[in-house]
Amino acid sequence: MKILIISEYIAPLQSIASVRWTKIAKYIRAAHPEAEITVLTDQKEFGPGGQKKDVLLERDMAAFHRYWQVPKGRRMKLYEALKHQNAGQVQSAEQTAYSQSPVQPALLKRELLLAVRDEKERISYSQTMAFLKDKTLDFDVIVSTYGPAWPHLVAERIKKRCPRAVWIADFRDPYAKHTDAPLAFRRHDRFVRRHCAAADVLTKVLDSLYINEPAGARVEVVTNGYDPAERRPSLPPRRFDLVFTGTLYGEKTDLGVFFRLLRELKEEGVLDEEHARLVYAGGQGREALAMAKKQGAEAFLEDKGVLARQQAFALQQSAAVLLQTGWNEARAQCMWTGKTYEYMMTGKPIAYVVTGDMPHSLPAQNIHRLGGVCYEQCRHEETYPALKGYILEKYQEWKRTGEVTIRRDEAYVAGYSYQRIAEQVWRLMEEKRAQGRS
Template identity: 25%
Template structure:
């Protein structure tokens, strides 16, 4: 049986680093196993905030990749100095001591570039792909955002090819993302964002969400939405499971002010003050990029001598750090509207078998996953007594030589199994809507 052809339009692709690139990198890796032949369309000259050359190893030499030039207005962001990388990455300094440069960059980002600063790629990409699709038959096209401007390419292609099945993949929500309210939008800009989002929801044949809550919210807005979470790839495991000389609590990834677990730092300080043995045995490790204000807070506390700030590492190196940690930390935004956010790192954390310590809204999709897999404990930002008991119990496990938790049902989150689920949805929807 001849493979079906699927075109994936994405901004992030190796050598881009970070979790955003890995979702479709892994889908593309496994789609041929399920009878789909992928082609990838990416920018020729992107401006990636993080680069990770190790991810190139997952790109098949037989994969057809199409590249076209993009113009991005980030020379404007250079005016804002060190905030430029945050501006590119969609991260914003919204703390109490926000500088005027940060305020201005956020206002420019939200109101001048709708839906985002990659919007100038839409018109040339649409024109190129309309010609390409007339010469090459495809069964389906995928747009994946953020940047959500990529979905506007899908809108243009759907006008030209109404019978082409369009899958709009939302790795993060658009107007419901936690930082949307911090974009300092005018009423006109907010209206335009919401109007474009609604057009995508109504026009795409399939909307994909990465969390159960997001899929439900998208359906309420009229989308034909399905949840396919992110996942882990068994081939990324390093096998490094030796016990550390220190009881190591690690955070892997980017940690900004809005997800700062202050309750954790205060609880750790309390335990260290009460327990000299814990103080001598404990290590707090950061692997990735941590907000300077958070680092300053920690360096001005009892945690200072326990801090190991490694900095950014490649994906494979970061996985090795996960494997050699004793507890893995994950944080989410505290407000209830963020309950549907499932950070991609949770699945790579799951693959290690190490206990996961999670913070976020009291009820959340992350809490559901941790409960189903028996992989750790989820706390709100007020659960200090329970948090202290959890940390002490994990420390006692480390002292006893217990290096992993008894997880269950995690294979449902393997990248290959998730790709199989994607294939089933594609097959069913293309039959129903043919």
């Protein structure tokens, strides 16, 4: 079977989004060596000041038969130069995305920023089609994955040229997001019906993920997961570290509740400050510090900055408790994220904090299967004592034994192995090919 995977986020690029199709491809080839996998992606600029490579993902590139990189054309170089010149204004506009009540001038900036980003999608599409002009597109299966959107635009065009190929249009995220400004949301909301109507099947990471699919379209859930080959043994914590590795999204994410409970436990005399830290690893150290200061608990913060994925794994291995954040609203439901799947490999306790006004999120319903605890901001009175009690219980266990333990549903965790997920995708490919032949 000849498979084309069109994705901007794929090995060796260091990004949690790169994991999904790198790992699915890896395990498809491992189980079905006859599969011939070609990757189509944009050209990256690795090195100082540029993008970073993930050495773990780089090893998995052995699964790829071909690796096509689309060089940057003149229009893309111009776009990137203009973005660099206006980096401050772009950052300011992006920050409004997660504001609870953006003011009108900021909203206008957001509309403009999203319109410019949509133009980038068109540039990426045009330069990719120019690159493919002299390529033989003899594929049995085409996989395109959002985001960004240009892989779907390219797959739509290839499907017209090769109608017998099976097209799987994949969504890691919704294109029309709750953070979009109103005009951009309406524009993005039409995208799937307009450009993915010819897809044989649409896949998404969660059943409740909103993609506004065409009427009658076949939609399958293909979750994200973890690579069992990357699992590392859990190490006893030398210190009672609450560890968060990843991105903070303004007011939508809340580490403040952890700083508050650490301060309260210290004031109650049941936690020793020199034994406990909240260790943050990511690119928003200033935001983490602001959250700590707001709770009068900056002494508990240790900022590691941005780490390579293997370094983040090592930090997770020696943690006492792993921290996860998300939000649950009518237009954006909380789910397990790529970070959660990484955490599953450690066998460590997980404390999940959910903001937003919709109670009983997926984490709240299922965190017990991971042996963890979930706090929901909209149910503060009910869930804060449970979170605080859980952290205190784990701290006391660590003081007594030097360990932190959990009891979890191992069958549930095993269901998120990319080995299993890849086989699900392979069966889907085979099924759709058989239907096309009949």
